[in-house]
Amino acid sequence: MKRASVWMLLGCFFLLSGCAHPSFPPVADSLSVVISLDVKGETVTFLNAKHGGKVARWNINEPFQGGALSADGRTLLLYGRDLDGVYRYDLATGKPLAQWKTGSGIVSAAPSPDGRTWFFGDSEHHAVRVVSRDGEEIARLSVGRSPMTLLVNRAGTRLYVIDFQDERARVIDVDRRRVIRSFAVPKFALGGVVREKQGELWVGGHGSGSRVETNIHVYSLQDGRLLRTIAAPVMPVDFVETDRGVFVLCHGSNTVYRVLPSGKRLDSVSVGANPFAMEAAGGRLYIASYDSDEMIVVDEATLRPLARWKTGDGPLQLLIREGRT
Amino acid sequence: MKRLRLGQKVWLAIGAAVVVTLAFSFGLLNYFYRTVYMKEVERTLIAEGTSLARDYRGGAIAREYRRQIEWYDEKSTATILLIDNPRELSACFPFPVHYDALVSGRDRETLLAGKPVVKTGYEKRFGRRVMAVAVPLLDDKRLMGAIYLYMPLADVQAATKQAAAAFWPLAAVFAAALLVVGRRMVRQLVEPLQAMERAAERMAEGRYEAGIPVRSDDEIGRLAKAFNQMADAIAKEDEQKREFLANVSHELRTPLSYMKGYSEALLAGFAKTKEEEKAYLRLIHRETERMERLVGDLLDLARLEGQSVPLERAPVAFAQVIEDVIAMYEPIAAQKRIKLSCDLDYDVIVNGDADRLEQVVRNLLDNAIRYTPEGGAVTVRLSRLSEAEGELVIEDTGKGIPKDQLPLLGQRFFRVDRARTRKEGGTGLGLAIVKQIVALHGGAIQFDSDLGRGTTVSVRLPLVREGEETYVQDKGTDGVSSI
Numbered sequence: 098m099k100r101a102s103v104w105m106l107l108g109c110f111f112l113l114s115g116c117a118h119p120s121f122p123p124v125a126d127s128l129s130v131v132i133s134l135d136v137k138g139e140t141v142t143f144l145n146a147k148h149g150g151k152v153a154r155w156n157i158n159e160p161f162q163g164g165a166l167s168a169d170g171r172t173l174l175l176y177g178r179d180l181d182g183v184y185r186y187d188l189a190t191g192k193p194l195a196q197w198k199t200g201s202g203i204v205s206a207a208p209s210p211d212g213r214t215w216f217f218g219d220s221e222h223h224a225v226r227v228v229s230r231d232g233e234e235i236a237r238l239s240v241g242r243s244p245m246t247l248l249v250n251r252a253g254t255r256l257y258v259i260d261f262q263d264e265r266a267r268v269i270d271v272d273r274r275r276v277i278r279s280f281a282v283p284k285f286a287l288g289g290v291v292r293e294k295q296g297e298l299w300v301g302g303h304g305s306g307s308r309v310e311t312n313i314h315v316y317s318l319q320d321g322r323l324l325r326t327i328a329a330p331v332m333p334v335d336f337v338e339t340d341r342g343v344f345v346l347c348h349g350s351n352t353v354y355r356v357l358p359s360g361k362r363l364d365s366v367s368v369g370a371n372p373f374a375m376e377a378a379g380g381r382l383y384i385a386s387y388d389s390d391e392m393i394v395v396d397e398a399t400l401r402p403l404a405r406w407k408t409g410d411g412p413l414q415l416l417i418r419e420g421r422t
Numbered sequence: 423m424k425r426l427r428l429g430q431k432v433w434l435a436i437g438a439a440v441v442v443t444l445a446f447s448f449g450l451l452n453y454f455y456r457t458v459y460m461k462e463v464e465r466t467l468i469a470e471g472t473s474l475a476r477d478y479r480g481g482a483i484a485r486e487y488r489r490q491i492e493w494y495d496e497k498s499t500a501t502i503l504l505i506d507n508p509r510e511l512s513a514c515f516p517f518p519v520h521y522d523a524l525v526s527g528r529d530r531e532t533l534l535a536g537k538p539v540v541k542t543g544y545e546k547r548f549g550r551r552v553m554a555v556a557v558p559l560l561d562d563k564r565l566m567g568a569i570y571l572y573m574p575l576a577d578v579q580a581a582t583k584q585a586a587a588a589f590w591p592l593a594a595v596f597a598a599a600l601l602v603v604g605r606r607m608v609r610q611l612v613e614p615l616q617a618m619e620r621a622a623e624r625m626a627e628g629r630y631e632a633g634i635p636v637r638s639d640d641e642i643g644r645l646a647k648a649f650n651q652m653a654d655a656i657a658k659e660d661e662q663k664r665e666f667l668a669n670v671s672h673e674l675r676t677p678l679s680y681m682k683g684y685s686e687a688l689l690a691g692f693a694k695t696k697e698e699e700k701a702y703l704r705l706i707h708r709e710t711e712r713m714e715r716l717v718g719d720l721l722d723l724a725r726l727e728g729q730s731v732p733l734e735r736a737p738v739a740f741a742q743v744i745e746d747v748i749a750m751y752e753p754i755a756a757q758k759r760i761k762l763s764c765d766l767d768y769d770v771i772v773n774g775d776a777d778r779l780e781q782v783v784r785n786l787l788d789n790a791i792r793y794t795p796e797g798g799a800v801t802v803r804l805s806r807l808s809e810a811e812g813e814l815v816i817e818d819t820g821k822g823i824p825k826d827q828l829p830l831l832g833q834r835f836f837r838v839d840r841a842r843t844r845k846e847g848g849t850g851l852g853l854a855i856v857k858q859i860v861a862l863h864g865g866a867i868q869f870d871s872d873l874g875r876g877t878t879v880s881v882r883l884p885l886v887r888e889g890e891e892t893y894v895q896d897k898g899t900d901g902v903s904s905i
Contacts, residue, residue: 136516162516243518261517285519303514306521309507331508349508351564370534370563371513387516388534389563413516 121191122153129420131376131383132173133392134164137411141173144392146378146417149406153191159184163205163414167230168212170418176203178220188418197232207247207256209271216256218244225258225269236274240267248291248298259286259300266300266316280321283314290336290343295358297324299343301333309349315360327360337377341397344382346375353382355400366400368393376415385412429612436604444593451589455582460542463553463573467500468538471557471569474502480561491569499573505556506567513565522546524570525556533558534565542575551575610637614646621653630657669835673716673850677709712849719851723834726858733775733862737886740812741766741804743776747783748802755791761799762791770804770812771886778859783814785852786879790818792848793877807882814881823871831869832857856881 124130129146139159143152161177161184172194175184181201185194202221209216214235215228220243227236241260248257249271256269259282266286268278284305291298296318304310312326313333331349338344342363345354348371355363369386372393376383381403382395392412394404426434474491483506495502505511505524515527524547529539539556554572558565614634621632632653634646684702693699725731748764755762772779783802790800798819807813823831823838830836835850860867865883 245517285514285517287517303517303519304509305519307507307509309509332514349513370565371508373516386563388565411516 120193121155121186123191124153124188124418125420126171126189127420127422128152128418129378130418131378131392131406132164132166132416132418133385133408133412134161134175134414134416135390135409135411136160136162136413137387138390138409140409141175142409142412144406144408146383146420149392149394149404151407154409155186155191157184164416165206165208165215166416166418168208168210170421173416174206174215176206176217178202178204183217195232197228199226199228199234204243204245204261205247207249209249210251210253214271216247216249218247218258220244225256227271227274238269238274238276240276241265246287246289248289250291250293255291257289257291257298259289261285261287266298266321268318268321278321280316282316283310285310286314288334288336290338291318292338292343292358293318299327299336301329301336301345303332303334303349313345313356325360327356328362329354329356334373335375337375337382339377339397344375344377344397346372346384348373348387353384353395353400364400366395366402368395368402373413374415376417378417378419383415383417385415387411387413427612428615429608432608432611433604436601436608440597440600440604444597447593448586448589451585452582455579455585459581460553464540464555467553467555467571467573468540468557470494470498470500470502471538471555471571474569475557475559478559478566481566483559483567498571499577500571501573503570503572504567505570506559511565511568524554525568529556530565533568534560534563536560545572548572548574611642614642618646618649621649625653625656628660630654630660666834669850670720673835674713677713677716680709681706716849716851719849719855723851723855723858726855726862729862733778735773735775738772738774738776738779739768740770740772740779740814740883741768743780744783744802744804744814747780747787750784751787751791755800758791758794758798759796760791760794762802763799764802764804766802766804767806767812770806772812772863772883773886774863774883775859778862782856782859782881783816785856786814786816786881789848789852790816790820790877790879793820794818795820798876806885809887810885812883812885814883815878817876817878819876822873822875822877823869824873825871828869828871832867 124143130143130152131146133142133144135142139157139161141155141157141164143154144150145152157175159177160179161175163177164173164175166173171188173186173188179201180203182199183197183203183206185196186192187194199217199219200221202219203217204220205218207216208214213230215230217226217228219226222237223239223242225238225240225244225247226234227238228234240258241263243261243263244258245261246259248259249255254271256271258267258269260266262284264281264284264286265279266282267276269275270277282300283302286300286302288301289299298316298318300314300316302310309331310333311328311330313329314326315324316322317324329345329347331347333345333347335346336343341355342358343356345356347354351367351369351372352365353368353375354365357363368384369391370388372384372386374385377397380397382397384393384395385408386393390408390410390412392406392408392415393402394406395402474494477490478487483504488504491502491504508514509519509521510524512523512525512527512530515530525533525539532539533556536558538558541554543551545552545554552572552574554570557569559567559569614637617634621634630653632650634650636643636646636650684706687693688699688702693702744764744766748762752762787800787802794800801817803815803817805813827838832853834854837848837850857867860881860883863883865881868880869877870880871877
């Protein structure tokens with residue numbers, strides 16, 4: 098009887114361990130890393146932010162499409178339209194955390210600046226879902242069919258949802274949990290930057306049909322009016338604002354433009370092959386080159402390429418995690 | 423269902439063979455066009471595209487280069503596009519931009535690897551089926567554009583249609599020629615068979631002339647020839663049968679007429695004296711004997727021909743048999759003052775039926791004595807011709823037989839001089855019986871005669887050889903002690 102119990106316990110153990118997601122090499126808290134989400138190869142590559150040395154590569158083997166870091170930089174979230182939930186990993190241990198059962202259709206994610214809530218764009222329910230840091234859904238706000246771009250203001254009071262298909266952007270009052278305004282944007286709009294001081298929302302995109310997008314559309318944060326357009330050929334899809342200006346990444350022309358707050362294009366650099374994502378940290382710009390499976394490091398001040406670091410197959414998004422001492 | 427005739431079957435088989443051959447040829451033609459010709463078109467498009475792509479120097483697509491491609495497009499049979507719109511190159515592939523690009527996301531991967539992409543099928547953009555080739559314009563890892571060459575499949579398949587246009591008239595001529603030749607062949611094959619069928623039906627009705635035309639020397643021709651021969655043989659046999667029946671009835675009627683006439687005379691009391699009455703009765707008795715002989719001979723002949731009574735073979739000292747018969751006939755010869763002489767080789771041993779051999783000698787000697795006039799001579803000789811063959815010769819000095827009638831000797835009821843023979847008491851079957859017995863012994867008979875100078879009959883018979891004699895002795899069931 099005793100022996101039978103032991104065998105049953107062992108069986109259960111193997112069964113559970115078989116079902117569980119495998120753990121990955123840990124990424125120490127102290128390290129500053131650039132995280133490349135390689136969607137083609139279904140891997141996550143962690144590179145040392147200073148010299149580009151490979152810290153770890155996680156073989157996720159699931160069709161994720163994007164990810165986000167928690168405000169404290171300890172948890173990595175992965176999502177995808179075809180995944181049945183949001184996958185969570187603890188960076189310091191490399192271990193998977195309990196999966197959030199959101200169901201399929203998640204196409205974007207953003208944490209609130211205070212780290213207490215998460216916002217998820219859901220293309221299945223055409224909603225933005227507000228989730229607590231414990232994974233409990235707090236609210237579900239109806240938006241368009243494909244809320245692929247989520248931008249939060251610095252205070253975390255406004256959430257700007259730019260829809261990929263419905264040609265509309267919506268402004269959500271986070272505290273009151275409601276959409277307070279919506280305005281028209283071009284079809285297949287993607288990426289943007291909230292410039293609170295100037296009261297502007299810059300929106301990029303792919304362009305629709307055979308017409309490719311060559312402009313950045315600037316809207317008023319107050320009333321959603323189109324204030325002006327800034328020429329940025331071709332297909333501006335990612336934005337980073339630093340003290341040196343707004344950097345715009347155009348994947349159609351493999352170009353990074355530096356645009357002054359006035360909207361004047363200052364200079365540009367040709368980078369990568371079909372780059373989709375850009376992040377800035379420590380005076381550098383990190384650009385994910387999708388077709389060449391690498392990351393290009395550019396000096397923010399001079400726009401001179403500094404290095405090319407190898408990533409996994411098809412890096413579509415970058416995340417930067419600052420190390421803590 | 424109506425059953426097909428042989429001609430129709432052969433005709434159908436030829437037709438089916440023609441149809442199958444043509445269909446197979448057309449299928450093969452199509453297959454070669456699809457594989458060989460299409461492959462060739464594909465190779466040409468790739469070669470042209472690669473050659474054009476070689477002129478790309480990297481960086482943004484130069485206006486000069488674009489003009490060059492446009493110029494080539496005008497000259498080439500294929501349509502050539504220079505694609506540099508990122509959208510057409512599926513640059514936004516990870517995002518669902520819902521655009522039916524000329525280069526799909528998967529094709530983009532191939533192009534990024536520096537390889538050309540080949541597509542065959544319906545292209546929505548052009549609203550038709552095309553064969554398209556895209557060759558990448560790569561600047562390091564950047565896919566700056568692609569040379570896109572396509573040909574409507576209708577153009578590619580026009581060659582197939584041209585081939586088909588030439589193929590079908592030729593095929594029709596070929597089929598017609600084949601059918602004409604086939605028709606002639608069928609007729610040649612079937613006509614003699616149909617003629618044979620008709621002839622066989624006529625023969626069933628008793629008409630034996632076949633007359634089937636023999637047109638070829640193949641199996642059918644030989645069959646027709648054999649059929650004609652068979653029909654002739656049957657006709658001849660039928661004729662002989664009729665003649666035989668006529669002869670038998672005639673031979674039986676003559677003694678019956680005698681018997682009827684004399685017995686009626688007796689009954690009517692025409693015989694005046696006892697002597698006369700006796701003479702009548704003797705005549706009736708003589709005719710009865712003749713009928714008995716006739717029936718006996720007929721029966722004998724029938725048995726021999728039907729082989730219903732097999733020969734009882736044993737080694738026979740033929741000279742002894744001959745001597746016995748001569749002894750039997752000596753009184754008759756003496757009565758007719760005929761000189762009967764013999765010269766016999768006593769070493770001649772025949773493997774045969776002694777009784778039947780005696781019958782041969784008796785019939786021949788009987789004929790010789792019967793047809794030799796008084797004072798004549800009959801000579802009997804038995805000699806060994808070789809180790810394997812012996813010969814019996816009976817020679818007479820009778821009136822002889824006309825040369826033209828020699829081949830007829832041995833036929834049933836054949837008589838050289840009908841009236842006289844009947845008077846002499848012969849049945850007309852003796853020689854037929856002899857001929858049959860000799861044939862059954864594996865021997866041969868030959869007649870030679872000069873009219874007015876006599877007749878010579880030679881009978882050749884196979885002999886028992888030294889070794890065989892012993893064998894026969896061992897195997898023999900009846901007495902062979904005399905040898």
